[in-house]
Amino acid sequence: MKPITAIIVFFSLMFPALFLGYNNYAEAKENIIKDVNQALAKTVIYKMPTKITEDTLQVFKSNLQINQLKETSYLSLCTEEPSRITFCSDTVSFKTKGERLYIRAYPNCSKATIFDISEQSIPGALLTISILWGMFSMIYLRRKENAMILATPVCPTVSFGNLSYSVSSGQFYNEQKEEIYFTPMQLSFMKMLMEKxxxxxxxxxxxxxxxxxxxxxxxxxxxxxxxxxPIVESNSNVKIVSDKGGYALTTKKH
Known part of the structure; x- marks a missing residue:
């Protein structure tokens, strides 16, 4: 499995989960407002309250269809001006004893309650799967990467003094791991010495x-x-010396 495949699958699960979750949350808010609206309308028709009493609240709560709202919702007489609290019912106007009154209902519920009311089983399942997939992908790709590292052959290096020779690349390096440039013939000669x-x-x-x-x-x-x-000596602490019918490498003595 390639990393891009893991990412595509992860977001293919995550985005629908978030989208459905948000839509269901918004739909739950709309259903709450519909419920308080219908309960308020029934209460006004039944009671025509001139003030909010315990009896009025009981009638209102008995008409609510969402049980979670019965503990937190309340009624309030108001003016015809729009409410500053946006999460509330429509304003209901009625006339009693020659006076026009206005009343609103407020769900007064938390975001957690709205989330609990909303349908989140499918989004929750998708979100859980996406998280589990992400964890699995990270573990799998990490193990795969480690396996590739272990399987990668280590390039052998021959060192003498602070001069090093990479057998795989056929190049020489100084103490700072900088390449030392030799002519083809010089390189062949140095290889013969280093490989002995x-x-x-x-x-x-x-x-x-x-x-x-x-x-x-x-x-x-x-x-x-x-x-x-001079090339070898200026790039390392190694010297080329004549030695009994041949040439050899030795380190400089301080």
Whole structure:
């Protein structure tokens, strides 16, 4: 599984869950207002209250169809001006004893109550699945990444002093891990020395490898070494020295 696949599946579950959850929450608010509106209308028709009494509230609450609203809702006589509290019923106007009165009903319920009233089983299931999928994907991709790291072969490196040679890339590096640039012939000569366990190679072996069937190979080798020494010494604490019919690597003595 690719990371992009995990992300697409996660958001394909998360977005519908949030969208449905919000819509169902908004629908629950509308149903609450409808319920207090119908309960208020029935109360006014039945009582025509000139003031709000306990008896008036009992009639109003008995007409509510949503049980959670019966504990928190209340009635209030008001003016015909719009309410500053937006979450309330319509204003009902009626005339009693020659006087026109206005009354509103307020659900007075918390967001948690509205959420509890709303239908959240499907959004909740989708949200749970998306979270579980996200956790599974993170664990799976992390394990896959670790497995790839473990499976990746470690590139062998040969070091001598503060000079290092990467067998896989065939390049030399100084102490700061910066590449040291050699000519092709210089690079071949340095490889021969670094790959030997005792870091020493005989002159005949070097000549046969670098200049096969060349008569003046020793002179070419001498010229090669003379030009190579300052490059090696300026980039490391390693020196090329003559050693009993061959050349060898040694470290500088402080």
């Amino acid at each position: 366990e005792n870091k020493k190679v005989a002159v005949e072996e070097i000549c046969d490898k670098l200049w096969p069937r060349k008569d003046n190979a020793r002179e070419s080798l001498y010229t090669l070494v003379r030009r190579l020494k």
